[in-house]
Amino acid sequence: MTSDGGALLSVRGLTRAGIDIPDFELAAGEALAVLGPSGSGKSLLRRALADMDENEGDNRLHGDARDAMAAPDWRRRVSYVAAESGWWDENVAAHFTDWEAVAPLAKRLGLPAEAGNWLISRLSTGERQRLALVRALVQEPDLLLLDEPTSGLDPDSEKATEEILAERLAGGNAILFSTHDADQAGRLARRCLRFAKGGAAEISPCR
């Protein structure tokens, strides 16, 4: 079933304690930047869209209602990357189904093929952040929910990350990302969702 004029994501009547979100749609290839002070609800919105917290609303992906599909199926298509990345095994490769297949993508973000053997406990914050992004990207989700995807990265990694995200957009995916960088918001997105203190949000052109 495809409705909504082909919108990739449609969000109607989203209700979650702490945030007040207007109805919105994201087209294929569109990025939405989320701006606002810390604690205003940026991460609550991403968690609600990934169905990580209790929330209500008619959320659809290519017209498929979220509540009609199992949560794991929804999350493989709507990929939430938390600010604090989580790891459950000792080395990097154990967190991927096939590290060999992932290595080329990781290499573009400055992570060598032998990073698969690295111990999680010895990774830097930036390495964890890039690996968590790679882990989400290889699942080929329709929609990416990212938290400041380039904060704390060196200029080369930042540029590579933005290039990869732009490719995903060109390939028909959508991205919702929070950022403190108005320039980055403008580079990737045309529309911005701005949170005020207290959790109320509205959408307007970024510039």
Add this chain to the structure above:
Amino acid sequence: MPLIALDYWDIAVAALLLMVNAGLSIWLQLGLARDTLIAAARMVVQLSLMGLLLKLLFSLVSPLWTALFALAMVLFAGREAMARQERRLAGWWGYGVGTTAMLAAAAVVTVFALTTQVQPDPWYNPRYAIPMLGMILGNTMTGVALGLHTLTTTAVREKAAIEARLALGHPREAALRHVVAAALRTALMPIVNAMAATGLVALPGMMTGQILSGVDPVEAVKYQILIMFLIAGGTGFGALTAVLAAAARITDGRHRLRLDRLAAKRG
């Protein structure tokens, strides 16, 4: 060799040792004399009451009273298991999950032993049922409490890892697998260690008691081995039930981690 019965004079003589302890405390100003005497008095009163109660219960051989007595033991064990957890489930679940698991595990294992191995007449004879339930329950309680404690504290500590797996589309069973495994390992460790050390480091209380009451040591050992197997079975069954039920409770049908269903950390 028959049982050498003690008269009250024998006990009074042994109580002199307690007086020595109290005297020592006063002489060295340890401040323990009062506490020692109160504790000793409590022990005498509590054990005497329990002795009278058990004597009454054993003379009745009533299935109803035996079941009620057993139920009361389980309910007290439930309170004790709950008190040993740092982060317990909020509301009725905090008491209910552990107590229900212990009730099921201890009941199944005790009835199994009474009806197939020990076979007293009648099978619910409280002289056998109550002491065996007590030994199984005491160890199952430790396993259940350790398992639940480890599950909830690990889930809180590993929140980022669990939610990373959920966000990648792993079902909640997979996302919690390493936490559930850690909880069950911790729950079963004491009984595994106890089996390995029994007979070398310590002579178990029940076996010692049977030997003192005149039972052939080889027969006492057979009983002790049976009891250890029953304890291992009860602990495994009880801990598995409690940990899986609690793991289901700290997640929901939409595969979310629900740490909001844990009560606030205590003091």
